[in-house]
Amino acid sequence: MAQSAVTVRMDSEMKTQFDALCEQFGMSVNTAFNVFVKAVIRSRSIPFAIKGTPSAQDLFMQQRSAAELSQEPELSLDEINEEIRAAREEMRRMMDSKKK
Numbered sequence: 001m002a003q004s005a006v007t008v009r010m011d012s013e014m015k016t017q018f019d020a021l022c023e024q025f026g027m028s029v030n031t032a033f034n035v036f037v038k039a040v041i042r043s044r045s046i047p048f049a050i051k052g053t054p055s056a057q058d059l060f061m062q063q064r065s066a067a068e069l070s071q072e073p074e075l076s077l078d079e080i081n082e083e084i085r086a087a088r089e090e091m092r093r094m095m096d097s098k099k100k
Contacts, residue, residue: 006033021052 010018022032032050039047054062075083 008033021050024052025050 018032019029022029025032027035
């Protein structure tokens with residue numbers, strides 16, 4: 001089948017982001033466009049969504065929203081530090097028992 005070249009102009013920052021997402025999807029930009037075009041032709045619509053891995057900020061905001069909706073009481077800084085201390089102590093005990 002004969003091949004044709006297509007040129008797409010876009011903002012350079014948008015291209016950088018798109019390149020990175022395509023890499024996450026395991027495909028080249030060229031492959032991504034071909035997948036898109038074939039799906040549009042087949043369904044005569046925009047038939048799918050491809051999503052990348054959420055960013056650290058997205059994950060933080062999700063956790064923050066969940067915490068705000070939670071019925072769990074908030075911990076004080078002292079309580080948080082005590083939990084960390086206890087977890088570290090437990091890890092030390094586990095490591096010591098493995099050494100024996």
